[in-house]
Every structure is written in structure tokens, then in C-alpha cells.
Amino acid sequence: MGRLCRELCEKTMALFPAVLLLLWASTIPETHGNKPNFVLFMADDLGIGEVGCYGNNTLRTPNIDRLAREGVRLTHHIAAASLCTPSRAAFLTGRYPIRSGMTGHEGGYLVLMWSAVSGGLPTNETTFAKILQEQGYTTGIIGKWHLGVNCRSKNDFCYHPLNHGFDYFYGLTYTLINDCEESMPSEIHVPFRAKLQFYAQLFAMTLLTAMVSKRMGLLPVSWKVLVIFACFVVLYFTYWFAAYAFLRYWNCFLMRDFEITEQPMDLETTAGKMVNEAKSFISRNKEGPFLLFVSFLHIHSPHSTTEKFRGKSKHERYGDNIEEMDWMIGEILGAIDQEGLVNNTLTYFTSDHGAHLEGMNSKSQGFNGIYRGGKGIGGLEGAIRVPGIFRWPGVFPANTIIDEPTSLMDIYTTVIKLGGGKLPEDRIIDGKDLVPLMQGLDSVSPHDFMFHYCTDQLHTVRWYQKSNHTVWKVHYMSPKFTPEGAGACYGTKFCSCSGNGVILHDPPLLYNLSGDPSEKNPLPHDVGPYQEVVQEIEQAVAMHKISLHPVPQQLYKFNNMWDPRLQPCCGTFPLCWCQKE
Ligand SMILES: *[C@@H]1O[C@H](CO)[C@@H](O)[C@H](O)[C@H]1NC(C)=O
Ligand SMILES: *[C@@H]1O[C@H](CO)[C@@H](O)[C@H](O)[C@H]1NC(C)=O
DSSP: OHHHHHHHHHHHHHHHHHHHHHHHHHTSOOSTTTOOEEEEEEESSOOGGGSGGGTOSSSOOHHHHHHHHTSEEEEEEEOSOSSHHHHHHHHHHSSOGGGTTOSOOTTSOSSOOOSSOSOOSOTTSOOHHHHHHHTTOEEEEEEEOOSOOOSSSTTOOTTSGGGTTOSEEEEESSOOOGGGSTTSOOOSSHHHHHHHHHHHHHHHHHHHHHHHHHHTTOOOSOHHHHHHHHHHHHHHHHHHHHHHHTHHHHHOOEEETTEEEEESOOHHHHHHHHHHHHHHHHHHTTTSOEEEEEEOOTTSTTOOOOGGGTTOSSSHHHHHHHHHHHHHHHHHHHHHHHTTOGGGEEEEEEESSOOOTTOOSSSOOOOOTTOSOOTTSTTOHHHHEEEEEEEOTTTSOSSEEEOSOEETTHHHHHHHHHTTOOOOSSSOOOOOOOHHHHHTSOOSOSOSEEEEEETTEEEEEEEEEGGGTEEEEEEEEEEOOOTTSSSTTTTSSSOOSSGGGEEEEEEEEEEETTTOTTOOOOOOSSSTTHHHHHHHHHHHHHHHHHTOOOOOOTTSGGGGSOOGGGOOOSEETTEEOEEOO
């Protein structure tokens, strides 16, 4: 009798996990063998304080607000970096950008600076799109890429979205910049260009003097040496002047798959084209499963907005641009409704990092709510805390707010799990599966520590101490900036991440983020939890550092200089011009 009972018990116990799994699986609707579609929206440079459902009542974002009403809104959603290229690399790979060499490095640049550079998202990194592709998904990206194009020739497309797991691409391989709109002041290397102009003039005068002196027999070098020297210098100046002379042509072009359709692009029509592309992708693939990544060019400068939205918001060009982006989201949500896909589509909305405090182009500056700092300002909360909304009617609850710490890198693990794929096993993946948290099966975040870098410098670390439900944050260094905004980084466009541009904190500053989300009051070093918490974090940092390996630096030096041999060009270089549509 006893034995029988034991056997029975054992059998039941063995069945238990299976039953649980079955129960869990049954809460996810049966579509394409449990495979939902994914529509992922990512805004560019949108601050957490600029969305209606996050408390902004002067901007109108009814469509983003609708997503929040129909889904889960995250209040503690953290980007992996405070600038485009590294944050996007991390989003697509589920790994801190330092693992893929996409961070930047002291003395180098912070993002990819041209469409024609030899750096980019390494081909041996595996995006979630690639894994979903293997699971039968049709994958598309519409909009901004900013993760490189070519490695060695002008059409090897080694870093192109189509070589990183996407079946379809329509958009900009680079990013919007002021230079994409003819009437706007340039924003690329402005101080350097002024210097270049100065040195070119100086050189011309020196050369002239040298020639005259030589002629008069006063210069003891041969003509040959003089000519060779002059040629090198002329070549140097030609290179830089060519790079800057056609910035708009070199960088602001639209591609469909591998083909350039518009060079330079027409900003007046781009928003409409992106919407049509997204709608048509959804309707072409409605039999599913599909993944569509809508990577907005909004709300990056130059904040070009279509006539219909110009002058309509309360925040000038800047606000008009946000309201136009919201309209685009509405149109695409409409397509999901229309095709009857709403219940088997997981829709997500986020921004790649905080808003740009320098604002640029208008008096309205980026606004990150109660959080200190903004785009490019290291590991401060305003630099990396962004909106995050998940909607999946019937699976995730509606109108729900979750305050647990989550990361943009979690999208990686989450969509791979839901799409039936397996995470790569030969590398560290930093993103976590958010499904249990979103479904309410788990009430606590899967994260303990998060590491916040500015280039390859560790600026701050977050620790979620679950035993007392407190989120701590340690600051090891912070960029020097004026919190008031305009000229936040002392007149330069981006704050430095190291050297003279930062303040080192030794001993580090500790904040209780749960009680002090604006990072205003560092805790005293000698009383309270300081020692214990900082020690715990130090240990985690040591472990984290052990997990890092040196990799080629993609944003550094020659990898990030304009290389005419790599220039995507519609026509015969340097005559790159076309309007095919
Ligand atoms: C809404 O966002 C705009 C644009 O960043 C900002 O200037 C404004 O202060 C925000 N308004 C509120 C009420 O948060
Ligand atoms: C990719 O290749 C580089 C060397 O080129 C290597 O350092 C890195 O570890 C590789 N990454 C992965 C994920 O295998």
C-alpha cells in the first residue's frame, strides 16, 4: 500500500512540471503553432517625458497611449546605452554593446559616423531576426539601421539588414542628421570643419610662399620633394572636403533591400512611404508568422515633419515631429486591426535612449520627465530610462503598469522564446525572458544587476535587491554637464565619456533609486547600507568584467572614417544621385 502510494506520488510529481507547462502553454493562443507575430516600434531619441501615457499632457500621443491601455506599460525600462549605434546593437543581439565592440572608445567616435565606414554590427553576431527567420518567420525592418553597410567593397553589404536576419528592408542605413534637410545648419564635425578650412588656407599660402622662395633660389629642397609633399597635403584636404561637401548624398538615402531608391532622400515624403511600406508588409505576410521592426527616423533632428502636422503641436518642430510619429503608429495599428491580427500579434513600443537635452533646431528641448540627464549623458537615468509598452490582447493583461526593472535587451530573449527559437549557446546573452512578468505569473523582475556604459567606460551600475525590494544605483563617474539643458555638454554636441569630460567618484556615489529616482541625494558613506550595497555591486562588477573578452572595436579610428570605396552610390561615384520612385 505504502509502496503504491509512493509510486503514485512519484508519478504525479514527475507529471507536475508537464502539467504546469501545459497550463502555461494553453494561455497562449493557438496560432501558427503558437507563434505570434511581432511588431516592434522603436522611436529615435524620444524621451520618457514626451509621451501622454507617461505623464505628458501637452503633447498628443493617442496611439501610443492606446497601446498602453490595451497592454502592459513598463515604468522602469532601460536602454543598454545612451546613444543610437550601441543601443541598437544591444537591442538586436541581446548583449551589452561592449561584447560586440559597438561601444566606442576613448578618443574615438560614439556612433557610426558615415554610411560608408568599415565598422558595423559584426557578422558573427546573431540578431533575434536571424533566429526567428530559422523558425519560419518572415522578418522585415522599415526605417533606421545605423549598424553599418559594407566591410570591404561598395556592395558586399556584409552588415546590411538582409545579412543580419531580415528578409526585407526599406529605409536608411545611417541615421537622420540635420544635413539631410537642405535648409538646416550642418551638424557633422562642425568645429573640425572650421579648423580644416583654416588649415587649408594656411597650407595654400605656405605652398605659394615655398614656390616663390624656390624660384628665387631661397629654398634648399628639390622641386620633386616639394611637389610630392604638396600632392600628399592636397590629397588629404581633397579627402575631407569631398567627405563634407556631399554629406547629404553620402548619408541621406533610402534603400529597398540592396537597391538605393532615393539619393538623397526627400524628407517630405519619407514618413508616408514608411507607413505604406509597413502596411503592405503586414498585409503581404498576414498568413504569418512575421516580425516587423519599425525603426522610426523620428524624432531625431532635423525634426522634419510633413505639412499636415507642421505647426500643430504645442512644442514647435520638435513636438510636431512627435505627433506625426504617433500618427504613423496609429496607421500601422490600423493595419493590424484591419487584417484581424490583433490577438496574435505582440506589439511593442520603445525608444532607443533618452531625449537629447540640447534640443537643437527649436526652443523645445528633449524632456526626460523627472529623470536627470539625457541622450549621450553616460549612465544617468534620463539617458537610458525609456518608454516600454507590450500589447498582446488575451495573453498579456490590459491597462497594467509594471514597475519592475527591465531592459531593451530583454526583447531578444522574449521574442526568441515566443517564436520557438533557441538562444545561442556559444556566447553570453544579457537579455531575459519577460513573458512570465508580462503575464503576471511572476511578480519580480528577472534582473539583479544592470551595467551602464558610456563608450567602453562603466559609468553606473544598478542593483535590484529583491529581499527588500529596493533598486540601488552606484555612480563611478559622470559626464560634466549642466542639468538645465541647452548646451548641456558645454556647447559640444555630445558629452565625453572619459578623460577630462567626466567627474570620477571615488568613493562611488550611491543612490536609492526606489526612493530617489531623480538621482538627487547620494547616500552618506559612513552610515546606513552604503558599505554593504557598494560591496555587493563591486562583486557583481568583478564577475561581469571576467565575462568580457576583447573584440575588434567597430567604432574606432579607421573603422569609422569615411571610406569612398565603401560608399553606397546610385550612379557612378562620385555622382550619386537618383529618384527611382
Ligand atoms: C511634454 O514634452 C515636451 C517636449 O519635450 C516638453 O517640452 C514638455 O515640457 C512636456 N510636458 C509635460 C507636461 O511633461
Ligand atoms: C566574432 O569574431 C571576433 C573576431 O573577429 C571575436 O573576437 C568574437 O568573439 C566573435 N564573436 C562571437 C559572438 O563569436
